[in-house]
Amino acid sequence: MLFYNSRHGDKILFSEHYVNLLLVDGHQALEIKRHEVLAFGQKRLSLQHKSGLQRKIAPAELFSRTNEKRSIKKVLVTGVAGIGKTVLVQKILFDFGQNKDHLAFDFVIHMSFRDLNLIDKPTNFRELVLRKNRHLSKVLDWILANDDKLLIILDGFDEFRHYRRCDVDVFVSKPEEDAEVNEILGSLLQGELLPNASVMLTSRPTAINHIPVGCIDRYVLIAGFSINEVQDFFLRYFQDAAVADRMFSTVSANELMLTLCYIPAFCSIVCCILNESKDLCGESPKTMTDIYVQYLVALLRSHTQSRTKTCPEDQGAKTNQQLSDIVLKLGRLAFKKLMEHQTLFYSSDQDVAGLEGCSLVSTFLDTTVAQEPGFTEEVFSFAHLTVQEFFASLYCAVTDQPLPDAMQSSDNQNNGHLDLFSRFLxxxxxxxxxxxxxxQVGLHCREEKVEMYRRKITTDLAVLCENGAHILNCLHCLFEQQDPSMTLPALPELLRVNVSDETLAQMDHNAIKYFLALTEGKILSELDLTGTGVNHDSLSDIQPFLHRCQRLWLGENNLDMDAVQVVADVVKVSENLTHLGLGWTNIGDEELQALCTAIRVKKRVQELWMEGNRVSHRGLLSLADLTPDPLQIIVVIWNNLYESESESLCSQDRITANFTDEQLWQEWGEWVFRRCQVSSNEKLVTVLHKVCNMPNGWLELHWAKTFYSQLSQLIKSRIECCTEDDMRKKLQKFDNLLNL
Structure with missing residues (x-):
């Protein structure tokens, strides 16, 4: 535990290199339909907004009680690839060995799932411990007998070959009882084996749904680095304050690089680029691919220079010629394993064996040794999941490898697994x-694939803009091209741009703005920013494009007066805007007054949706002179209105304060249900809080019966596969409500 897990043979004292990680108490579900790094990037934005509500905890507090009644025995630490889960484990072991923290435990047993993968026959827990800790043979029975003072750390659950089979029905209750490895671990997690022991489990989000339901007492999310920690990392990496400050200033000027530096592994990649390639490219990286291309070339150049110094000139030239072949072999490995959802590669694997003896391999692959009695095997992985995806896309670009099946259609139904792959490609x-x-590398992209992919982007955009399907990843693929001359002739004249229900980061806004700039002159028949976290700053950023919108949906975003004023400024000048959605945006009478003043200027807005806000009857009086022309529909359900006021308003046929308009609400219900179907459980609960507040009398309406019946079935299906107790209880609450 003396050395940090550094690369290229460096040996850096752990105590000198470790940078604090931000640990957040509480379960944070990730949207399963998105790439985990991208999903967490959005989740992290909401965590920052809610930082006052989230309890930050130190590693030493992982097993501290949250209240006097409940003890913490099983802790799940989750986080995306490269966020620092294994380093956190090392930190805990290091501090325990130094008698600094975790003094409530007398013993800590650490197991890696990479090692456990090598066991292919029945064994027992006692033997699992002794396989790598023979020195404990005389005292292990005593340790296990006093399991209330024992901490067991299981690192890398997502890397376990049998992680889908740990919710077992066959249990073992004694440490010496033989069983399959997954049965032993399932028994340990569910408290059947060593019930008094404390267990810490680490995993990427992709596997946590397979952890036995109800066995986790505390969920902890590693949120990576804050800006201060990024600066600290730079200082420790460059070991020179002046150099570190200069490099950090370079990164701070590049919004994309700074945004991604919350992931420690990516922060290391950025530092590597800065350290190796200060003059590599005159233009600062604009896209994710730019960064990784520079990373590849920087390390290849470093490798070539070091080899040339120690080899004759002809040998150095030969090495240069071989580099592209080795890169392709790495790419083939990355592509094949990405398609198989694998991030670990064992030396016994035929694809890995072909790389044996290549000195370049250690530059891009991390190597660990999994040990068994009388047997060891090397385990390889790319420095980060995104590095594997980059190599996979590089291989696909320069060979005749066809696109993955999941990318063949415009709807891109790959559950987000290939989002970054498609952007890199x-x-x-x-x-x-x-x-x-x-x-730089001698790798040549196939011309036919270049043309084919450009056609695919324009065709996919045309289809998505036509039917209003979710378009964000396709916009990112267009953004990665960075080709202002790229024309989009296939696009329809009226564009529907749907990026709803994802908290948008600045990178997302950049991709959206890039597309809107390329399509200048075309009308946006619809721009759906529902539930994207837009505010005054982000709306101001895209304000020059909003006047092209016919329908602008901004619901489920917390809009203050400054944000509403941006919308009002658009309304004042737009000749196109006819439908404006501001449901559940927390607007009140003052904000409505600002909108009314703006609507009077052009008198173009025909529909104004304001459901679920703070508007009162007095505020609605400001709309009196705007109905029926231009405003033909005004929706004000779930506002600060008394029943008598609602009835009074309903006598004005332009203002909808109840649910009796069958066609209007049927279309609304269909739209809400489509969103619920593709939402995470967390998002679903948020929507349910909004739409389940309906008077009983109106539940007898035909559209309402259909809508709430569909919702009930959806909730039941989510409950069946939900692995998190608190979330399951929330869903059950709404299921009970809808079935009264």
Whole structure:
């Protein structure tokens, strides 16, 4: 435990290199339909907004009681690839060995799932411990007998070959009882084996749904670095305050690089680029692909220079010629394993065996040794999940490898698994990066694939803009091209742009703005920003494009007066805006007054949706002169209105304060249900809080019966597969409510 898990043979004292990680108490579900790094990037934004509500905890507090009644025995620590889960484990072991923290335990047993993967026959827990800790053979029975003072750390659940089979029905209750490894671990997690022991489990989000339901007492999320920690990391990496400050200033000027530095592994990649390639490319990276291309070329150049110094000139030239072949072998490995959802590669694997003896492999692959009595096996993984995805896309770009089946259609139904892969592929196939790779590495993108992919982007955009399906990843693929001359002739004249229900980061806004700038002159028949976290700053950022919208949906965003004023400024000048959605945006009478003043200027807005806000009857009086022209429909259900006021308003046929308009609410119900179907459980509960507040009398309406029946079935299906107790209780509450 003396050394940090550094690369390239460096040995850095752990105590000198460790940078604090932000640990947040509480379960944070990730949207399963998105790439985990991207999903967490959005989740982290909401965590920052709610930082006052989340309890930050130190590693030493992981097993501290949250209240006097409940003891903490099973802790799940989760976080995306490269966020620092294994380093946190090392920190805990290091501090325990130094007698600094975790003094409530007398013993800590650490197991890696990479090692456990090598066991292919029945064994027992006692033997699992002794396999790598033979020195404990005389005292292990005593340790296990006093399990209330024992902490067991299981690192890398998502890397376990049998992680889908740990919710077992067959249990073992004694440490010496033989069983399959997954049965032993399932028994340990569910408290059948060593029930008094404390267990810490680490995992990427992709596997946590397979952890036995109800066995976790505390969920802890690693939220990576804050800006201060990024600066601290730079200082420790460069070991020179002046250099570190200069490099951090460079990154701070690049919004994309700074945003991604919350992931420690990516922060290391950025530092590597800055350290190795200060003059590599005159232009600062604009896209994710730009960064990774520079990372690849920087390490290849470093490798070539070191080899050339120690080899004759002809040998050095030979090495240069071999680099592209080795990169392709790495790419083939990355692609094949990505398609198989694998991030670990064992030396016994035929694809790995082909890389044996390549000195370049250690530059891009981390290597650990999994040990068994009388047997060891090397385990390889790329420095980060995104590095594997980059190599996979590079292989796909420069060979005749067809696109994955999940990317063949425009709807891109890959559950987010290939989102970054598709973005990297687009960036590599762009003219600037393909030319750069050709010059620097000797890898040439296939011309037919370049043209094919460009056609695919424009075709996919046309389909998505036509039917209003979710378009964000496709916009990112277009953004990665960075080709202002790229025309979009296939697009319809009226564009529907739907990026709803995802908290948008600045990178997302950049991709959206890039597309809107490319399509200047085309009308946006619909721009759906529902539930995206837009505020005054982000609305101001895209304000120049909003006047092109016919329908602008901004619901489920917390809009203050400054944000509403941006919308009002658009309304004042737009000749196109006819439908405006501001449901559940927390607006009140003052904000409505500002909108009314703006609507009077052009008198173009025909529908104004304001459900679920703070508008009172007095505020609605300001709309009197705007109905029926231009406002033909005004929706004000779930506002600060008394029943008598609602009845009075309903006598004005332009204002909807109840649910009796069958066609209007049927269409609304269909729209809400489509959103619920693709939402995470957390988002679903948020929507249910809004739409389940309906008077009993109106539940007899035909549209309402259909809508709430569909919701009930959806909730039941989510409950069946929900693994988190608190979330399951919330869903059950709404299921009970809808079945009264």
């Amino acid at each position: 687009s960036g590599i196939l762009s003219d600037r990066n393909s030319n750069f790779l050709s010059r």
